[in-house]
Amino acid sequence: MDFLERIASAADLPREEALLVGSVQALARGKIAERAQGYDAAGEFPWDNVRDLNALGLNGMFIPEAYGGAPCSYAAYLHCVLAISAACASTGVIWATNFHATKPLIDLGSEEQKRRLLPRMAQGGLAALCITEPSAGSDATGMATRMTARGDTVRVNGGKTFITNGDVADLYLVFGKWEGLGDGKQAITALLVEKGTPGLAVVRKEDKMGHRASSTCALSFEECLVPRANVLGQPGEGLAILLRSLNRSRPSVAAHALGIARAAFEDAVAYINERKQSGKRIVEFQGIQFLLADLASEMALCLAWLWHVARLVDEGANDMGVDASVLKLRASDLAMRIATEAVQLHGGYGYIADNRVERLLRDAKITQIWEGTNQLHRQLIGRSFVAHR
Ligand SMILES: Cc1cc2nc3c(=O)[nH]c(=O)nc-3n(C[C@H](O)[C@H](O)[C@H](O)COP(=O)(O)OP(=O)(O)OC[C@H]3O[C@@H](n4cnc5c(N)ncnc54)[C@H](O)[C@@H]3O)c2cc1C
Numbered sequence: 001m002d003f004l005e006r007i008a009s010a011a012d013l014p015r016e017e018a019l020l021v022g023s024v025q026a027l028a029r030g031k032i033a034e035r036a037q038g039y040d041a042a043g044e045f046p047w048d049n050v051r052d053l054n055a056l057g058l059n060g061m062f063i064p065e066a067y068g069g070a071p072c073s074y075a076a077y078l079h080c081v082l083a084i085s086a087a088c089a090s091t092g093v094i095w096a097t098n099f100h101a102t103k104p105l106i107d108l109g110s111e112e113q114k115r116r117l118l119p120r121m122a123q124g125g126l127a128a129l130c131i132t133e134p135s136a137g138s139d140a141t142g143m144a145t146r147m148t149a150r151g152d153t154v155r156v157n158g159g160k161t162f163i164t165n166g167d168v169a170d171l172y173l174v175f176g177k178w179e180g181l182g183d184g185k186q187a188i189t190a191l192l193v194e195k196g197t198p199g200l201a202v203v204r205k206e207d208k209m210g211h212r213a214s215s216t217c218a219l220s221f222e223e224c225l226v227p228r229a230n231v232l233g234q235p236g237e238g239l240a241i242l243l244r245s246l247n248r249s250r251p252s253v254a255a256h257a258l259g260i261a262r263a264a265f266e267d268a269v270a271y272i273n274e275r276k277q278s279g280k281r282i283v284e285f286q287g288i289q290f291l292l293a294d295l296a297s298e299m300a301l302c303l304a305w306l307w308h309v310a311r312l313v314d315e316g317a318n319d320m321g322v323d324a325s326v327l328k329l330r331a332s333d334l335a336m337r338i339a340t341e342a343v344q345l346h347g348g349y350g351y352i353a354d355n356r357v358e359r360l361l362r363d364a365k366i367t368q369i370w371e372g373t374n375q376l377h378r379q380l381i382g383r384s385f386v387a388h389r
Pocket residue numbers: 097128129130131132136137138139161162163164165208211216366369370371372373374375376
């Protein structure tokens with residue numbers, strides 16, 4: 001076992017969790033990895049992978065027992081994100097989005113909401129998290145979707161863009177502004193919208209550089225009528241819900257990026273151990289070894305920080321936004337760097353679609369953009385040092 005395998009190992013987890021992670025790793029390295037190139041080339045949603053993950057009851061690992069789940073630690077969840085994303089980044093983000101969109105309901109939903117909506121998710125439902133709008137990206141507080149109370153219902157009007165799982169979700173967690181609370185961030189409200197609600201429509205499915213098997217959609221809400229009972233928390237509490245949920249989703253996005261990085265590193269190392277030039281294997285050139293040392297040590301440090309953040313979450317820490325930003329920033333920059341170097345180490349063959357590194361490079365790019373662009377994370381980290389006088 002090399003030092004990277006040691007630091008990525010799930011051996012520290014409780015036995016039951018380690019067994020589940022082992023099953024997910026086996027599925028990922030087997031069937032999911034084998035199907036990845038075909039799904040990417042076809043741009044087709046990987047239903048086979050979703051079915052296989054559901055056969056392991058994988059959504060259940062983040063859903064309380066009372067609603068049909070079998071909860072595990074956050075560390076175990078991150079191990080699964082990493083393994084699935086290393087095999088097929090599209091499948092990784094599809095599954096992780098279920099967690100990102102459902103976790104606020106688990107943590108903050110009413111008993112009635114959880115009893116009504118969580119069993120479907122525990123049985124393998126898909127979920128979507130709807131924040132971004134055409135003119136509200138990095139600054140989500142600029143969102144313009146309106147929610148208007150009318151007796152027992154809420155009327156939703158507006159549009160969301162770039163929504164992962166947008167055309168396949170059973171449950172949508174939608175953020176918008178509550179009529180009567182003004183136009184600022186104090187009006188932001190979180191609302192649970194079920195599949196098939198009249199007025200919710202998929203406007204467009206995006207044609208993307210990477211993650212081509214996951215679906216990314218523009219959605220419209222036109223006079224969309226949702227039961228008032230589906231408001232998560234109280235009107236106006238949406239921003240607090242959003243910020244809290246980012247502390248859980250950003251480490252997950254980092255694990256996803258590290259999965260891509262790990263796959264690219266493994267492919268590069270395997271290739272340069274075989275490929276010879278000037279009578280030597282590429283891996284024997286000292287300049288290449290220096291590069292491997294830099295990439296592997298950076299990866300080890302990112303993984304160590306991943307488990308540090310996982311521990312904070314499992315211990316119930318709330319004040320961990322900067323820790324999560326450091327992780328998201330470094331993991332995604334590393335994914336892009338390793339994927340780029342992996343293509344370089346394959347020479348011209350790295351540019352050819354037959355080689356997995358070509359896909360990994362395309363998949364890596366978005367990790368620097370979503371869940372807060374890396375410029376935004378640099379600002380959040382830097383701003384944390386400003387003394388409040
Ligand atoms: C494949 C994919 C899947 C996605 N999935 C989801 C999803 O499921 N749900 C969801 O809600 N959203 C999702 N998104 C949206 C994603 O989170 C946004 O694209 C991201 O937050 C950036 O917003 P934007 O694209 O509007 O860029 P903009 O905010 O317009 O940024 C453009 C550029 O300006 C920079 N910039 C912006 N503000 C500042 C500043 N203050 N200082 C310095 N630089 C700045 C940015 O860093 C970026 O480089 C997804 C996007 C993609 C492409």
